[in-house]
Amino acid sequence: MPPNLGWLKALRGMFLAFNQLQDDFSFITSLTNCSRLDHIWVDSNFLEGRLPDSIGNLSKSIQVISMSSNPIYGAIPLGIGNLFNLSVLGLANNFLDGHVPSSIGALHNMHELFLSTNMLTGEIPSSIGNLTSLNCLNLSVNDFYGEIPHSLGNCRQLIQLELSNNNLSGSIPGEVLSLSTIAIIFSLSHNQLSGSLPSQVGSLANLVELDLSYNKLTGPISSYISKCLQLERLNLAVNSFHGEIPLALGTLRGLQELDVSHNDLSGKIPSFLAKLTDLNYLNLSLNKFEGEVPKQGVFLNASAMFVFENRNLCGGIAELNLPSCKSNTSKSFWTKKVTVIIVVVAILSGFILWLCLFIIWYQRKKSKKITSSTELPFEHQLSRVSYGELFRATNGFSKNNVIGKGRYGTVYKGTTQGGGCVAVKVLNLDHIGASKSFISECRTLGAIRHRNLVKILNVCSSMDYHGNDFKALLYEYMANGSLENWIHQGKEEDVEHEHKYGKPGHLGLMQRLDIAIDIASAIEYLHKDCNPRLYMEI
Structure with a gap:
């Protein structure tokens, strides 16, 4: 490099890339005399040494400094932040070390920053979020540590x-x-990132390539990826994702490459993968997939599809060397036979129970009626409780507090502030008829009184912490467990039941008869004596 380049006062650009220049960077100092200089391109040469601090004294009109693929070592000078009009800084594929100076955040006109394939370390400076005009950022193949700065979200x-x-x-x-503008590539692969994949991934509607492989990500694969309709390459390999491949990914019609290998995924291989006509590479290896491998689309090409080291896969093309899928004919026959037996026994048991109840009802027809009237409408008897109170009472609706499940909701054991217990029935409002069931139970169970009918204590009609509708009913808590468990306990369950409730779980004949009589008494009250009358199907 000529040492007297600074004599060229009117020099605007220096384009010397892809040559065999061998020198240090002392020429940078001479270029500080070129007040009109706006471009320096010296990529792919043999320029060796440290970048001098004088680089910060270059012309204020400098727009491009591109020095990639040279044996440059040392740190990036702090003075780089003085070049306010710099729009492209290319220092990739060198031997730079140390931290990226925070002064780089002063380059507000920066459009492209390439620092990949160096030995840079430390945390990515949060000041990089000040580069709001940034189009391309490549910091890959370095030794950056710490968290990804949230301020990158400012680079819109x-x-x-x-x-x-x-x-x-x-x-x-x-x-x-x-950042919905990201379209070419979003790559965070080969890091130590953890946690689940946030739902905001669905904002990358224009993204072509998403690479999150070789991290420690967990949870299910987010179905929000299906909103990335331009996605062609998706790589989630070598993580800890679990669950099934979401069916929503079937909307990615332009998907060409999919790699979810070396995770903890399970279930059957989705059939929609065979219908993605552009898919030319698929890797499902080292998971827990099971069932039959399809024989359409990419699954017909053994060199483009990999399913090794999975659990209980069968079928597929011959090149996969998988066992044949077992016939389900015999299993289906026995399943149908068992189903018929169960239905017949259930019908006979129901008929016998109905007959017993009818006889008992007829015998007690003229007995004293057990009724209980209400003086106030239901809505004036109870003060509604809040969602927060029920959340605390049930320990956040913990699975450990579940005592039963029904068609329209789940019942939890709740503990009041006074130490008492209640049964909290949480309505599943996604089920058709759940809201109608809530209103019906409020109107009926709040107005009836009978010693053999569980009492409704309170109601909750509110919203949960996510803004969703929430409805629940509070009943008396039956501490001795359910009638079903008392009637159907086996010998081993008897011992467990006695240990849990302090009473033997076996019922004698007279006890069962007393229970049937009490049930019949409650049904008689519901059919004849309460207002309004209720009719139940047995």
Whole structure:
């Protein structure tokens, strides 16, 4: 490099890339005399040494500094932040080390920043979020650690983001995934990222390639990926995703490559994968998939599809060397036979029970009627409880508090502030008829009184912490367990029942008869004596 380049006062651009220049970077100092200089291109040469601090004294009109693929070592000078009009900084594929100076955040006109394939370390400076005009950011193949700065979410013109092959940790910021402008590539592969994949991934509607492989991500594969309708390459390999491949991904009609290998995925291979006509690479290996491998689409090409090291896969093309799927004819026959037996026994048992109840009802027809009237309408008797009170009483609606499930909801054991217990029936409002069931139970169970009918204590009609409708009914808690368990306990269950409730679980004949009489008494009250009358199908 000529040492007197600074004599060229009117020099505007220096384009010397892809040559065999061998020198240090002392020429940078001489170029500080070129007040009109706006472009420096010296990529792919043999320029060796440290970048001098004088680089910060270059012309304020400098727009492009591209020095990639040279043996440059040392740190990036702090003075780089003085080049306010710099729009492209290319220092990739060198031997730079140390931290990226926070002064880089002063380059507000920066459009492209390439620092990949170096030995840079430390945390990615949060000041990088000040580069609001940034289009391309490539920091891959370095030794950056710490979390991805949330401030990157301010770079709302990004179309390419590559942070792969570093040592980044923590979760993926939702602010970064919300950058809907990213279209070329979003790569965070080969890091130490953890947590689940945020739902904001659905904001990447224009993205072509998403690579999150070789991390520690967990949870199910987010169905929100289906909103990335331009996606062609999706790589989630070598993580800890579990569950099934979401059926929603079937909307990615342009998908060409899918790699979910080396995870904890299970279930059957989705049939929609065989219908993706552009899919030319599929890797489902090292998971827990089971069932039959399809024989259409990409599954017909053994060199483009990989399913090895899975559990109980069968069928597929011959090249896969998988066992044949067992016939379900015999199993289906026995299943149908058992079903018929169960139905017949259930019908006979129901008929006998109905007959016993009818006889008992007829004998007690003229006995004293047990009724209980109400003086006030139901809505004036109870003060509704809040969702928060029920949330605390049931320990956050914990599975450990579940005492029963029905057609329209789940029943939890709840503990009041006074130490008492209640049964909390939470309505599943997604089930058709659940809201109608709630209103019916409020109107009827709140107005009836009978010693053999459980009492409704309170109601909750509110919203949960996510803003969804929430409805629940509070009943008296039956501490001795359900009638079904008392009637159907086996010998081993008797011992467990006695240990749990302090009473033997076996019922004698007279006890069962007394129970049947009490049930008949309650049914008689519901059919004849309460207002309004209720009719039940046996």
